[in-house]
Amino acid sequence: xxxxxxxxxxxxxxxxxxxxxxxxxxxLLGSSDFESHLSPRSxxxxxxxxxxxxxxxxxxxxxxxxxxxxxxLDTPSYPHSDLSKEQVRDIVRSALAHHFxxxxxxxxxxxxxxxxxxxxxxxxxxxxxLQELLGPTWxxxxxxxxxxxxxxEEAGFSEEEYLHSASSTLLSLLSSVQHKYIFLNNQKSIIxxxxxxxxxxxxxxxxxNNYQVxxxxxxxx
Ligand SMILES: Nc1nc2c(ncn2[C@@H]2O[C@H](COP(=O)(O)OP(=O)(O)O)[C@@H](O)[C@H]2O)c(=O)[nH]1
Ligand SMILES: [Mg+2]
Numbered sequence: 297x298x299x300x301x302x303x304x305x306x307x308x309x310x311x312x313x314x315x316x317x318x319x320x321x322x323x324l325l326g327s328s329d330f331e332s333h334l335s336p337r338s339x340x341x342x343x344x345x346x347x348x349x350x351x352x353x354x355x356x357x358x359x360x361x362x363x364x365x366x367x368x369l370d371t372p373s374y375p376h377s378d379l380s381k382e383q384v385r386d387i388v389r390s391a392l393a394h395h396f397x398x399x400x401x402x403x404x405x406x407x408x409x410x411x412x413x414x415x416x417x418x419x420x421x422x423x424x425x426l427q428e429l430l431g432p433t434w435x436x437x438x439x440x441x442x443x444x445x446x447x448x449e450e451a452g453f454s455e456e457e458y459l460h461s462a463s464s465t466l467l468s469l470l471s472s473v474q475h476k477y478i479f480l481n482n483q484k485s486i487i488x489x490x491x492x493x494x495x496x497x498x499x500x501x502x503x504x505n506n507y508q509v510x511x512x513x514x515x516x517x
Contacts, residue, residue: 302350302362302363302364302365303362303363304364304365304366304367304399305502306367306395306396306400306402306509307324307368307369307401307403308368308371308392308401308403308405309321309369309407309441310374310404310405310425310426310429311373311408311422312407312408312422313375313377314334314338314373315373315408315409316407316480316482317340317370317371317373317407318331318332318340318370319332319443319482320407320480320482321368321370322346322482323482323485323494324368324491324498325346325348325366325368326349326491327346329346329370330344330368330370332482338372338373338376338378338379340373341372341387343370343371343391344369345368345370345391346369346370347366347368348364348366349365350363350365351363351365351366351491353492354492354496355496355499364495366495369392369395371384371388372387372388374422375421384425385429389512396509397511397512399509400509400510400511400512401430401510401511403437403438403439403498403502404426404434404438405439405441406422406439406473407441407443408443408466409443410442410447410448410458411448411451413463413466414466419466419469423469423472436505437505437508437510438473438476439473439476439477439478439498439501440470440473440478441478443482444482444483445479445481476501478498480494
């Protein structure tokens with residue numbers, strides 16, 4: 297937490313190729329800092345940090361209004377079309393240590409496409425990757441961020457109906473991260489009010505975890 301009238305939250309977006317990690321980062325920051333486009337191969341091969349402006353009227357503490365600043369680390373995908381799991385893990389780990397080494401990470405956002413079913417193998421590989429990257433307490437510091445919700449809405453699913461019809465693999469993943477999830481449509485540019493709702497949800501997850509941060513160190517090779 298920064299100064300008395302301001303708070304900064306440090307987030308990282310993680311997940312598979314073309315799931316919308318960079319687009320989600322842009323939605324959270326209210327910017328277009330991260331390169332995001334359709335591609336037959338993984339676009340991002342290094343991490344980059346994006347920062348929001350001061351956002352007011354989001355949080356109050358002890359009756360006082362605090363301004364919020366959001367920092368998002370965009371990462372290469374795992375699985376990646378050109379990098380091994382170890383390469384992605386080491387790239388992300390050193391970027392986390394470099395950017396959030398002193399203040400720590402508040403929340404990792406595992407980005408999943410809501411319009412594609414989550415298969416058991418994919419879920420296992422992803423959770424193993426998160427555990428290797430973030431350590432044994434990864435579940436306390438992870439929330440699922442569903443993208444492509446424009447497509448599930450078009451197909452007639454509300455958020456409740458979507459979860460009601462979800463696979464046991466997805467439900468068990470959501471249960472393991474203590475039902476911390478948000479839905480995001482990156483198709484249209486996010487408006488201020490929608491972003492405020494999403495950021496309040498993320499702040500609630502961070503509060504549920506008693507504002508703890510995960511401190512990451514450079515990997516030993
Ligand atoms: N319809 C739709 N397309 C999305 C959404 N999020 C991302 N995309 C598209 O998916 C493609 C990949 O997005 P990108 O952010 O580059 O994915 P990344 O590889 O995970 O960083 C781009 O063409 C995006 O416009 C979404 O919520 N809805
Ligand atoms: Mg990307």
